[in-house]
Amino acid sequence: MNISSIISQNVSFYSRCKAIIASEDGRTYTWAELEKNINKLGNALLNFGVRRGEIVAVYLPNSPEVVLTYFAIARIGAIFLPINIHLKTNEISHILNNSRSHFLIGSSVEIKDRVINQRFLFPHLRKVITVGDYVDGCADFYSLMEAGSSELETYDCAEDEPCALVYTSGTTGKPKGAILSHGNILSIGAIDAELLHINDQDLLLTATPYCHIFFVQTIVAPFIKGAGIITMNRFSPEKSLEIISRYKVTHYCGVPTMYVYMLNRFNRNKYDLKSWRVAQTAGASMPAKYIRQIEEKFGVNICETYGTTETSSCITYNRIGHGKVGSVGRVARGIQIKVVDNTGREMPADKVGEILVKSPGMFLGYWEMPEATKAAFNDGWYRTGDLGIYDKDGYFYIVGRKNELIISGGYNIFPKEVEDVIHSHPKVAEAAVVGVENPELNEVPKAFVVMKPGEHMTEEELIHFCKGELADYKVPLYVEFIQELPKTSTGKILKALLQKKPVFNQVCSKI
Known part of the structure; x- marks a missing residue:
């Protein structure tokens, strides 16, 4: 098993179809081109010293380079560690030092300002690769990749072998690294593809950061179905609407805030949104008034989902055409969920309690934090820390959080x-x-x-x-x-x- 195998499968069926379109500069990658570049980058990383099981940190804005890097790292059996491009030096240093990552791939400007100029804060870091202008002491991303062979054997991973290390804020205040396996991400990616009604003719756009667990829903899910994606390095309501209109996007994924701004900027005479079928939202509760406005103004089906980093994204979702306003939907197929009180007693319908989950997407644990990992579970059930209820029809509602997040x-x-x-x-x-x-x-x-x-x-x-x-x-x-x-x-x-x-x-x- 290897998550990068979905690229090879798509080459077999859709070799010349577009897999990635970069909205910033118009670059495109067919599935065949994407496979070739993944192999070249994978070989380049091996030549650079990256080995199976090693952590490679990636500090880039949304771009084709993130997608290339993700699948190249997976293909050689290494572990992908995404870092939000907005984080500053002290925040980056915690993640890199905690993970003890020896390798970092990042944007030239941010790497020079926040890492290289303060290198003493990163004692474990050995080698840096930059995308963009040359930075002294760093290797150039494309020069390195071009030197790599386009032939690469995919490493056969166990289902529970680590694929990604995603840092998420925890109850102790400092971000904790959640370890996700190839099996975790593939299983939930398939669920995400189903809930979004994706097919191989679709085109998906998001401006949510690829460092977020949203990556499973916005990149892995469409790729599982052979659908293409458009990369967008930074959210802009006008740009989002313009891209949907110009490229005939079928699916847009975002957080509620994005949709609020898009509603405020929408001009029916300026944007043609007839291709847009599904508007997916997660990350926070979407107010009921905005759900109705999105459906009416944009002419789309809205799909609100609920999930966590520790469960590889989706836990529940509103089925398209069958949702309830204010609800995060019913539990996804293959996932178990229950609501309990402080004693662990299961609550009946319409009674508030903490949401506990069992899922094939369940993380392997927090990076080198056995006590925190143990505390996150109750007899095999993951404790989300979220308070919720479900109604007689099995629809769940998030009503608050147990912590102060x-x-x-x-x-x-x-x-x-x-x-x-x-x-x-x-x-x-x-x-x-x-x-x-x-x-x-x-x-x-x-x-x-x-x-x-x-x-x-x-x-x-x-x-x-x-x-x-x-x-x-x-x-x-x-x-x-x-x-x-x-x-x-x-x-x-x-x-x-x-x-x-x-x-x-x-x-x-x-x-």
């Missing part, structure tokens, strides 16, 4: 990571970060800050400081300075009280 525009933000950055400012005494409601992003981070005696700071000053240390989506949108944080008698901060406070403070737009 903030989901903003589909991104996961753990407050402690933001708090640690704010606490590092020399003027700050204490800080607490909570999620507050936002009509477009679902929720956004708000920081409550207590200054040291005699110190003063503006909202803009703190936000600017955070922008230098955090990815933009993690930076607090609101800042409120207070005299003291509300606490229990044991000193625990009462975040529930902070979330109830009205938002009147300075806003620093991220859009």
